[in-house]
Amino acid sequence: MGRHSCCYKQKLRKGLWSPEEDEKLMKHITKFGHGCWSSVPKLAGLQRCGKSCRLRWINYLRPDLKRGTFSQDEENLIIELHAVLGNKWSQIAARLPGRTDNEIKNLWNSSIKKKLRQRGIDPNTHKPLSEVESEEKASANSNNKNNDKVSESSNNEFNFVEAHENGFSTEKGINNMERYPLIDHQANNIAPPTHEFFTANCKSPDLSSYLSFHNYSPNTNILFNTKNSSADNMVSDHHQFNCSTLPNATFSTMSSNSILSTSPLARTFNINKFQNWEACTISSNGSNNSNGSSNSIELQSNCSFFDNSNAAAAAAFTWGSASAAADGSGKQEREEIKWSEYMQTPFSLGVNNNTIQNHHHEISPHHQDLYDGETKSETQFMTHGTWLQNQTPQTSLQTADLYSNNNFQRLPAVFGQFS
DNA sequence: AAGACAGCCAACCGCAGATCC
């Protein structure tokens, strides 16, 4: 792993690019492509190193770049993605067409971080600053004790008893899918978290797709990301998503616009006209399920999460098969699932956020509407993140850590809007 | 008007994985 050879070359220009240099580089790449970057400067007649040429092309000259200020939606999306990915600027940039990692990184460091802090949110953890401070104190006090607990709980399946002892509901989905850590943060005097960690622990081998949900701004899109996670395509080409929603919601695929199913290989969705969202069900049916059962993700939203109708809400969740790695085959270990891959298939949803004030997620193998007519409390909704924080003191988990455990998947999300 | 300061952003640096030979 030697250093780039250009680093040793002398008499190479550095600093800002002149219009003449830009023109030379642009002409060369337009005509011949960049090929090997190290040969570009010589061929293009530039006194620059290949690395510098590459950077200039990627960040400035590339024709597909979107110039200008970031939109509010873009900012919100960056915040959400950062909550999930951390400082993976290239991966974040991959989700924002026409934007470069450098551009996003600069925006984050110069603007978004400041805005988050002004809103009392720690830009690193996406948690309330007060919460972060108290956690730091708490972790300093009980570091050893907590470490023992973490290794115990993350080493295997989700520990329902432990969750319950921490004050959370042990409500258990069918197929052993766990969700809804519930806690009354008001009664417990816990500040509502501004982000959520949602976990699902599924033992069913036929449930092996991942889906995340983001409702990041009112009257704009919601992104869904779905990814067949299985290393050997356990969920086959006939993998199908079925959606059951309220009347105003329309789900369609990117490719066919047909409602309620994807084309065999398409796992990218558009969800349109998704208004007055209260509940929906997305079920995934693998054609080669071992037991023939279906799986579903169900979403609900009819809660008073934010009183301010302009507030945005965002959530992300994942579901997956714990048994994939537990079955001894070793072929479907979750370590193989990269978040970057997971993030590559977006589908969007237009939404009227005025009625979306809270979220509720449920995972069940049964395809059914979840909305039970009862407004979910803010307390319940807010508890997911709190649960994880209490459950696992490893608050500095890195993204890779979050997805490296075979039985325990977590996704953070950010709630709030910037304007 | 001018110096200080802050914000922004293009570009550089160093590292590490991938690929080549």
Next chain:
DNA sequence: GGGATCTGCGGTTGGCTGTCT
């Protein structure tokens, strides 16, 4: 198999610009 090279990434820097005093 191993060193050399290429590529890409994230962190950092430095200069330009606008604002404040």
